[in-house]
Amino acid sequence: MNHLPLIIKREYLTKVKNKSFIIMTFLSPLIFMSLIAVVAYLTQLNKNKIRVVSILDESGLVSNVFKNSENTSYNILEGMSLDDAKALVQESEGYGLLYVNAISEEKLTSENLTFYSEESPSLTLISNLEGKIQSELTLQNRIKEGIDIDKLKATKVNIEINQESFEGEKTSKVDSVVKLIFGGAAGYLLFMFIIIYGNMIMRSVIEEKTSRIIEVIISSVKPVQLMLGKIIGTSLAGITQFVIWVILGGVLMTVASLILGIDMSEMQTPQQQIMEQAMENPEVNVQLQNSITAFYNLPLANLVVAFLLFFIGGYLLYSSLYAAIGAAVDNETDTQQFMLPIIMPLVLAVYIGIFTVIEDPHGTVSTVFSFIPLTSPVVMLMRIPFGVPIWQQVLSLLILVGSFMFTVWFAAKIYRVGILMYGKKPSYKELIKWIKY
Amino acid sequence: MNNLLEVNNVSKYFGDFKALNDVSISIPRGSIFGLLGPNGAGKTTLIRVINQITMPDSGSVILDGEPLSQKHIMDIGYLPEERGLYKSMKVGEQAIYLAQLKGLSKAEAKKRLKYWFERLEIGDWWDKKIQELSKGMAQKIQFVVTVLHEPKLLIFDEPFSGFDPINANLIKDEILRLRENGATVIFSTHRMESVEELCDDIALIHKSNKILDGNLVDVKRQYKINTYEVGIRAKNQMLLEQELSEKFNVSKANFKTLEDELKLNIKLQQNGKPNDLLSYLTQKGEVSHFVELIPSVNDIFIQAVNNN
Numbered sequence: 001m002n003h004l005p006l007i008i009k010r011e012y013l014t015k016v017k018n019k020s021f022i023i024m025t026f027l028s029p030l031i032f033m034s035l036i037a038v039v040a041y042l043t044q045l046n047k048n049k050i051r052v053v054s055i056l057d058e059s060g061l062v063s064n065v066f067k068n069s070e071n072t073s074y075n076i077l078e079g080m081s082l083d084d085a086k087a088l089v090q091e092s093e094g095y096g097l098l099y100v101n102a103i104s105e106e107k108l109t110s111e112n113l114t115f116y117s118e119e120s121p122s123l124t125l126i127s128n129l130e131g132k133i134q135s136e137l138t139l140q141n142r143i144k145e146g147i148d149i150d151k152l153k154a155t156k157v158n159i160e161i162n163q164e165s166f167e168g169e170k171t172s173k174v175d176s177v178v179k180l181i182f183g184g185a186a187g188y189l190l191f192m193f194i195i196i197y198g199n200m201i202m203r204s205v206i207e208e209k210t211s212r213i214i215e216v217i218i219s220s221v222k223p224v225q226l227m228l229g230k231i232i233g234t235s236l237a238g239i240t241q242f243v244i245w246v247i248l249g250g251v252l253m254t255v256a257s258l259i260l261g262i263d264m265s266e267m268q269t270p271q272q273q274i275m276e277q278a279m280e281n282p283e284v285n286v287q288l289q290n291s292i293t294a295f296y297n298l299p300l301a302n303l304v305v306a307f308l309l310f311f312i313g314g315y316l317l318y319s320s321l322y323a324a325i326g327a328a329v330d331n332e333t334d335t336q337q338f339m340l341p342i343i344m345p346l347v348l349a350v351y352i353g354i355f356t357v358i359e360d361p362h363g364t365v366s367t368v369f370s371f372i373p374l375t376s377p378v379v380m381l382m383r384i385p386f387g388v389p390i391w392q393q394v395l396s397l398l399i400l401v402g403s404f405m406f407t408v409w410f411a412a413k414i415y416r417v418g419i420l421m422y423g424k425k426p427s428y429k430e431l432i433k434w435i436k437y
Numbered sequence: 438m439n440n441l442l443e444v445n446n447v448s449k450y451f452g453d454f455k456a457l458n459d460v461s462i463s464i465p466r467g468s469i470f471g472l473l474g475p476n477g478a479g480k481t482t483l484i485r486v487i488n489q490i491t492m493p494d495s496g497s498v499i500l501d502g503e504p505l506s507q508k509h510i511m512d513i514g515y516l517p518e519e520r521g522l523y524k525s526m527k528v529g530e531q532a533i534y535l536a537q538l539k540g541l542s543k544a545e546a547k548k549r550l551k552y553w554f555e556r557l558e559i560g561d562w563w564d565k566k567i568q569e570l571s572k573g574m575a576q577k578i579q580f581v582v583t584v585l586h587e588p589k590l591l592i593f594d595e596p597f598s599g600f601d602p603i604n605a606n607l608i609k610d611e612i613l614r615l616r617e618n619g620a621t622v623i624f625s626t627h628r629m630e631s632v633e634e635l636c637d638d639i640a641l642i643h644k645s646n647k648i649l650d651g652n653l654v655d656v657k658r659q660y661k662i663n664t665y666e667v668g669i670r671a672k673n674q675m676l677l678e679q680e681l682s683e684k685f686n687v688s689k690a691n692f693k694t695l696e697d698e699l700k701l702n703i704k705l706q707q708n709g710k711p712n713d714l715l716s717y718l719t720q721k722g723e724v725s726h727f728v729e730l731i732p733s734v735n736d737i738f739i740q741a742v743n744n745n
Binding site: 003006010014018207208211212213214215216217218219220221420433 | 490539
C-alpha cells in the first residue's frame with residue numbers, strides 16, 4: 001500500500017495550517033518591507049539635509065571650483081585667519097572647513113590641504129572634494145605647460161576588448177557581472193532554502209518523537225515512506241511560503257511606494273550616486289545596453305533546467321540528513337553536535353562560489369567542488385551561467401542523485417532505529433552501529 | 438489453522454546485545470494471550486517484530502497461515518506502551534488520518550468513528566485538539582484508533598495504564614467484546630491481576646528467552662504446589678500443630694474464620710492424596726476449611742524468573 005500521498009498531504013496541511021507558519025508567512029514580508037521603507041525614508045531625510053562646507057583658500061588656486069550642488073553648499077571664506085574661520089564654522093554649526101595653505105613654490109600638494117570638522121566627515125564628501133581639486137590642478141598644470149586641452153581630449157582613446165569563446169559565443173565584462181548575479185542568486189536561494197526548511201523537517205521529526213506517536217505511525221507505514229513524505233510535504237509548504245512571500249513582497253512594495261510616495265527604485269545610496277554620475281558618461285550607457293543583451297545571452301534554458309534539477313537534488317540531499325539528525329536526537333538542543341557537519345559544507349560551498357567562481361569559474365577548485373555532492377548544487381549553480389559543458393553538468397547531477405540515494409538509505413537506517421530510541425544522546429559511534437541493526 | 442499467529446525461532450540482535458533468543462510462541466485464534474516478562478526482557482522487541490517495525494535476524498512469523506508481509510499491516514492493531522498522538526491536530530482529523538494509514542477509506546473511517554465516539558460518549562471531542570484533552574481522554578482516542586479497522590490481531594501493550602478504574606473497566610469490557618467478535622488479542626502487561634482475569638494463554642519472556650508458555654490453566658497445573666489451606670478446631674491446638682508439623686511440611690496460614698482455630702498450609706508429598714490428608718485431619722478435630730492453593734500468575738512469574 002502506498003501511503004506516500006497521504007503522508008505528504010498531512011505534512012503539508014499541518015505545516016500550512018500552523019499558526020506560527022501563517023503568521024511568519026504574512027508578517028515576514030511586512031516586516032521586511034517596512035524595514036526597507038524606514039531605510040528609504042531615512043535616506044530621503046538625509047538627502048534633504050544640505051551640508052554647508054566652508055572653504056578657506058589662502059592659495060587662491062582652487063576657490064572657484066566649488067559649485068553648490070543638491071545637498072552640499074559651499075561657503076567661500078576670505079580674509080580671515082584659520083582660527084577665526086574654525087570658530088565661525090563651529091558657531092554656525094557648519095559641516096566642516098576645508099583649509100588650503102598659502103603656498104610658496106606655486107605648487108599645491110596634499111600637505112597644504114586640511115579638512116576640519118566636528119565629527120569625521122563622510123567619505124564620499126572628502127573624495128568629492130579631492131576629485132574637484134585634483135582635476136582643477138591638473139588642468140592648471142597642463143595650461144601652464146602649454147598643452148592644448150582640446151587636442152589632449154581628442155587624442156584620448158577608449159578600449160574594450162571583445163571576448164569570444166572558440167565556439168563563437170560572445171561575452172563581455174558586463175556579461176560576467178550579470179552571470180555572477182544570476183549564479184549568486186541561485187546558489188544563495190538554495191542555501192537559504194536548505195537552512196530554513198531543513199530545520200523545519202528536523203523539528204517535525206523531533207516533534208513526532210517527543211509526542212510518541214511515531215510507533216503507531218510506523219506500525220502502518222515504512223519509515224522510509226514517512227521520511228520521504230515529511231521531506232516532500234515540508235518542501236511543498238516551503239515553496240508555498242516562498243511564493244506568497246514573493247507575491248506579497250511585490251504587492252507591498254507597490255502599495256508602500258504609492259502611499260509613502262517613496263520611489264523605491266530611486267532610493268539613493270552613495271554607490272548609486274556614483275553610478276548615476278557615471279551614467280552621464282555615454283560609454284556607460286552603452287554598457288547598460290550591453291547588460292541587457294548579456295541577459296539574453298545567458299544560456300537561459302540550460303540555467304532554468306539546471307537550477308530546477310540541482311535545486312531539488314541538493315535540497316533533498318540535505319533535508320534527508322536533517323531528517324536523520326531529527327531522528328537521532330530527543331530534543332532540539334541535542335542537535336548542535338550534528339549540525340556542524342551539515343552547515344560546514346554548505347557555508348564552504350557559498351564561499352567557494354563567491355570567492356573562487358568569480359575569479360576563475362572553470363579553475364580546478366571550482367570544478368572539483370562542483371562535483372563533490374555536498375557542495376555541488378551551490379557551486380555548480382553559480383558556475384553554470386559562465387557556460388559549463390553539458391557532460392560536466394550531467395556527471396555532477398549523476399553524482400548528486402547517487403549520493404542522494406545513498407543519504408536517503410543512510411538517513412532511513414538512522415531514522416528507523418533513531419525514532420524508537422529515547423533518552424539517550426547518541427554519539428557518532430553509535431550512529432554507525434545503528435546502520436548495522 | 439488453529440493458531441492465528443505463530444512466531445518461529447525468532448532471534449534479534451542489536452549490535453552485541455541479544456534482544457530475542459530463539460523465541461517461539463503460538464497464539465490460538467480467538468484467544469487473549471498474555472505476554473509477560475520483567476522490564477527489558479524483550480517483550481517490546483517481540484511485539485515490534487510482529488508489527489514489522491523491527492525485522493528479525495532469523496526465524497519467521499506466520500500470520501493466518503502466511504508469512505508476515507506488508508499486506509498484513511491492516512490485519513494488526515497496535516496500541517504501544519509509549520502512547521502519543523499529534524498534539525496540535527484535531528481529534529477527528531487525526532483519527533481519520535491514522536485509519537487511512539491502516540487502509541480504510543475516508544468515508545468508512547468517518548462512519549466507524551462516529552459509531553465508536555457515540556459508543557464511548559466522546560462525540561463532542563471531534564473538533565478538539567489533542568493538547569486540549571486530558572491524558573485519559575487521549576488514551577481513549579488512541580484505543581479507538583487502534584481497533585477501528587477491525588483487525589484480526591490486536592496488540593495491547595499495558596492497555597490500562599493511565600486510565601481511572603471506571604475507564605479501565607470500560608476498556609476491559611471492550612477488549613472482551615472484540616474477542617467475542619472474533620479478534621485475537623495479545624496483551625502485554627505487568628499487572629498480574631488483569632492477566633488472571635482476562636488471559637487464556639500466556640508466555641513468559643525473561644532475558645530474551647521464552648521460559649514458559651501455554652494455556653493458563655495448564656501452566657498453573659504445572660506449577661501446582663500440592664498445598665492445602667486447612668482450618669481445624671481441636672482441644673489442644675498447640676499439640677496438634679506439633680504433631681502435624683512432624684508428619685507434613687507445614688506453615689502458618691492466614692484467612693478469616695468465625696471461631697479461633699488452627700490455620701495451616703499443609704504441603705503434601707509428591708504422590709500424596711488430598712483425601713488421605715482430609716481423613717487424617719477429621720480424626721484429629723473438626724475441619725472447617727479445606728482448600729487447594731492455586732499458584733497465582735504472580736507467584737508463577739516470580740518463581741519462573743527466579744529459577745532462571
